[in-house]
Amino acid sequence: MSQLFPTIYVSFDGFQRRQLKQDLLRAFNQSILNKLGFKLKYSPRTVVDFGTPDTQQAGELCRQSALFVALLEEQAGHGSRQQMLHSELGFALPEVGTHVLLLSDAKEPDIPASLGRMSEHHDGHIVHLTDEDIATVIVAEMATALTANIPHATLEVLSADYSVCGYQLEEPIEENSANAALMAELVVPQEPVGHPSPDLANLHQHQEWALHSIRLGNETGAMASIKRSLELYDSDLMGNYWRCRLLSAIAEKDSEFTELVKRASLVITSIEHLEVDANALIAECHFYVSQGYAGLKQLEQSIQALEQALPLATNVAYLHQIALRTMQQLAQQQLSPERLDPALLRAKSAFISMLQGSLIGYQLSTQQLLMKTPKDKLDIVILGVKQDVMGSLRQLYQFEAQLRAQCVDWEIIVPAPVASELGADTMAKPIWNLVHIGQHSATMQLTLIQLLSQHLNQIDRQAHQSEVDISVIEQQQQVLGTAIRDVQFEYQEACKARKLGWLGITITAILMSIVGSGFWWLPLPHSALIGLLSGGIVAFALLAVLLTKQYGRLDAVDQRCRALDSEYALADDDLPEPRAQEGWFDRLSVRRDKLGDKCRLLQQKAKLLRSNIESKITTLATVHVSFSDITLSALGGIFNAWQPASLSTNVVCKVNNGGALTLTDSLELQLLKDSEVNAPQYILVSHDASDNISQVYFDQSPNPAHCKQLHLLQGAANNEQVFETIHVPMLNTDAPVMLQKWCVEEGDDVQAEQLIAELQSEDIVIPLLATKSGKVNRQLAPEGDDLISDQAVLELQVS
Secondary structure (H helix, E strand, O other), X not given: OOOOOXXXXXXXXXXXXXXXXXXXXXXXXXOHHHHOOOEXXXXXXXXXXXXXXXXXXXXXXXXXXXXXXXXXXXXXXXXXXXXXXXXHHHHHOOOOOOEEEEEEOOOOOOOOHHHHHHHHHOOOOXXXXXXXXXXXXXXXXXXXXXXXXXXXXXXXXXXXXOOEOOEOOOXXXXXXXXOHHHHHHHHOOOOOOOOXXXXXXXXXXXXXXXXXXXXXXXXXXXXXXXXXXXXXXXXXHHHHHHHHHHHHHHOOOHHHHHHHHHHHHHHHHHHHHHOOOOHHHHHHHHHHHHHHHHHXXXXXXXXXXXXXXXOOOOOHHHHHHHHHHXXXXXXXXXXXXXXXXXXXXXXXXXHHHHHHHOHHHHHHHXXXXXXXXXXXXXXXXXXXXXXXXXXXXXXXXXXHHHHHHHXXXXXXXXXXXXXXXXOOOHHHOXXXXXXXXXXXXXXXXXXXXXXXXXXXXXXXXXXXXXXXXXXXXXXXXXXXXXXXXXXXXXXXXHXXXXXXHHHHHHHHHHHHHHHHHXXXXXXXXXHHHHHHHHHHHHHHHHHHHHHHHHHHHHHHHHHHHHHHHHHOOOOOOOXXXXXXXXXXXXXXXXXXXXXXXXXHHXXXXXXXXXXXXXXXXXHHHHHHHHHHHHHHOHHHOOOOOOOOOEEEOOOOOOOOOOOOOOOOHHHHHHHHOOOOOOOOOOEEEEEOOOOOEEEEEOOOOOOHHHHHHOOOOOOHHHHHOEEEEEEOOOOOOOOOEEEEEEOOOOOOEEOOOOEEEEEEOOOOEEEEEOOOOEEEEEEOOOOOOEEOOOOEEEEEEEO
């Protein structure tokens, strides 16, 4: 059986909280959730006499609910009650479209290890309650969980205080308002100018009396004064406007409904002649025309008047009025779900438009229409809406599967989702659940697109880094080549100078030996020979200094070669150290050639990466367009779950927000200039507390919660891991034992029969051994605690 309204499944221990069920019902009946049509369903655990529950029926209720609420106690109840809670969470947590709310008023609620892993795996957390009126707080948490991110909506076209476009009679008209003059003419009687005629003075007096009666809530007196003012001047804008407002509230006769149509049409004409921007006021008058036609049983004209109001003031309230009139029209006809009646299509279109405007508005409207229209006709319309929603959901799931396949094709690890297709019982769920299923899929698609874009970013960054490395290596190669030429030239010059130095020393030594021996045979005075010998010694010393400098130059060349060799050494270098200086030049030349080889390899890598990007950028652009056509445009965007943010399709410059990842400039230009696919950039436009708009390209870092739901954080492995709980052994005494010492820490690997802790009883030390091999996942008791028999003390992940 298809559900018309969403349900809330509540699970708590009825034995420990016997009064809570009645208190919850009282608080719920006074909440917004009751006005929205939500229904409370209770777990078998809430019954004091628990008995044997129907687990299958409870599971069905959990899966069909919009919200699962579990109240955790400080002390676990009976084992069967805890097992029932475990089963319920096992049904609710994996169910797409069912929100899970875990509550507790205890400081440290008792959470079984398996239950904790299950909720953590699905990103669940416990909300702690502090208020004494726990039922009221629970209902408030329910309302927050269900409606916090949904825009508020109202079905009231007119407020009870007779306000005009937000201006109350007691408030002054803002002079800078674009319609200040028009507002003043509607709510402030105009003083006669000069010497007014008696009729003009009477008109002014009746206007004042009418507005004074309206302030007092005297509708009869206001109607009488307005009637007299219209007898004096039938086209008076103020009189006609307030006559319409009052007639819309009290009209019962055909003549009054006819007058309502006439005077509302006259007000519309009068405002249009003023050439002011008063769309909201004109839409309000179209509503009066619609009310008049509805009173005259002319529903088609009533609907047409409302459709004229919609472009002027898009409001869920006007859509609700259209749905009401179309449902009244349907009530007069014989319909079946298979018949494509125009009135049925119009009603379905009105309901879908309300879904596009606000899910809360849709719920409020459905709740009111159930009281004003036949339920069988409403069921037919809702069935038609569900069929359209289900059709869009199937398209969303197909596109999500394509995105996952694309991720796999790009070697992005994305395991299969919990539900790869819509279940057979999905059609039986209420619209509220179906919309949230679609929003979940849309959010997953956005995360997958983020991962695809991030993958493309990584390739682009790798290519860019390779290009930077190529530039650096080319520069290094150039610098090394220049350095090799410089040291070779320096080496050659030093070698030449060294040869000349040795030649000079040799010649000087020969000459000095000749002069030294010339004391006996040269025909020169001794003083001349001493002078020649002294000059030779000086020359010899100078040549020796010059020769030393050349050897210093050669040592500098050697040190420079070694420094260059060390600076440009490669990781895979296995060249032997040369024995001669010329070998260093060959060694450096090999270094330069290896840098050239490395540069060519990087060029090939960068070329391959750029080629990979070129082939993938078109795919990414196609994904963008498909995301717009399939997901964002589905039924007018009812699955866009980014609230209070809105999604814009304008092509704008990207703006980094808090270091968020964006497509690089080269990728962005390539995406925008793609000649085959027109790919818009989608940005998330969010409003902060100061109403400043920040624009974030949707390739920001994927939300960790979404990644967790995608099982990218290894959460999926938890379902396949086996955990063993180690307990205190059964003792022959009722006296507690103390946990004296832990012999292992969390994260340690242990073997079967390994000592993991020591327990101290009154007279002996009891060893606690591991039952199986594995890893210590969690210690459940600190050292020094008193333990009882069979108490769980350690959780072991079995290997």
